Amino acid sequence: MLELLNLKDINKKYGIKPALKNINLNIESGKIIGLLGPNGSGKTTITKIIAGLLKPSSGIITIDGHKPGEITKSYVAYLPDKDFLDINMSIDDTIKIFADFYADFDISVAYRLLEDLQVQYKSKIRTLSKGNRKKIMLILVMSRRAKLYVLDEPIAGVDPVARDYILNTIVGNYNKTATVIISTHLIADVEKILDDVIFIKDGEIILHETSAAIRNEKGCSIDEYFREVYDDGQNDKVRI
Numbered sequence: 001m002l003e004l005l006n007l008k009d010i011n012k013k014y015g016i017k018p019a020l021k022n023i024n025l026n027i028e029s030g031k032i033i034g035l036l037g038p039n040g041s042g043k044t045t046i047t048k049i050i051a052g053l054l055k056p057s058s059g060i061i062t063i064d065g066h067k068p069g070e071i072t073k074s075y076v077a078y079l080p081d082k083d084f085l086d087i088n089m090s091i092d093d094t095i096k097i098f099a100d101f102y103a104d105f106d107i108s109v110a111y112r113l114l115e116d117l118q119v120q121y122k123s124k125i126r127t128l129s130k131g132n133r134k135k136i137m138l139i140l141v142m143s144r145r146a147k148l149y150v151l152d153e154p155i156a157g158v159d160p161v162a163r164d165y166i167l168n169t170i171v172g173n174y175n176k177t178a179t180v181i182i183s184t185h186l187i188a189d190v191e192k193i194l195d196d197v198i199f200i201k202d203g204e205i206i207l208h209e210t211s212a213a214i215r216n217e218k219g220c221s222i223d224e225y226f227r228e229v230y231d232d233g234q235n236d237k238v239r240i
């Protein structure tokens with residue numbers, strides 16, 4: 001498989017405080033990958049660097065051979081953990097703006113996904129529940145024919161039914177030659193859809209493995225293994 005994303009010796013400091021320490025990652029096309037870690041471990045910082053919204057303090061990152069910038073933004077679809085919708089706009093207008101802005105936006109996918117939601121297209125964003133806003137944001141991101149989808153906490157703050165809708169939307173709608181990176185601390189909910197997992201702890205990658213290898217070699221679920229690794233209170237790197 002082709003390498004899509006490469007991070008080499010990436011460090012990020014906020015002031016003097018290190019948030020990412022010597023991150024090295026190679027990620028191929030055609031996978032769903034979980035970036036898993038507790039609050040404050042550095043997940044959002046990595047996703048923002050990949051999305052081109054933050055610059056690393058040092059190190060090199062390339063996505064399909066390009067450094068993050070205008071070119072990569074044309075094929076990296078990013079779902080931030082914060083609400084980015086304009087509450088005064090309608091759903092319909094929001095979709096049209098995305099379609100105008102991104103050349104890879106497939107408006108027919110957006111309307112098909114919207115049908116499942118059973119909301120009025122003319123509804124203003126302000127009238128939607130928190131769960132439906134999160135779904136609309138996901139629809140906007142997943143309607144792009146991107147090479148890389150970077151989803152920061154896509155299922156946080158929504159109920160279990162909405163979580164299932166969101167996970168099904170991700171699995172059912174990403175371009176199968178693309179890669180999806182899902183950053184989350186909600187391991188049990190997402191693990192069933194993950195090909196590979198990355199554990200991040202205190203700004204360091206402590207594990208990058210296939211889900212199958214963890215299940216086969218450790219004889220437990222990803223969630224159970226995550227708890228074992230993160231509950232030990234030690235800084236030892238994990239080896240499998």
Ligand SMILES: Nc1ncnc2c1ncn2[C@@H]1O[C@H](COP(=O)(O)OP(=O)(O)OP(=O)(O)O)[C@@H](O)[C@H]1O
Nearest residue numbers: 014018019037038039040041042043044045046185
């Ligand atoms: N703008 C900022 N200024 C200073 N420190 C920051 C800033 N953003 C993040 N940090 C710190 O960097 C570290 C990593 O934060 P980050 O948000 O990347 O982690 P996270 O794993 O996404 O956590 P969460 O799930 O809580 O969002 C944390 O210690 C956090 O306090």
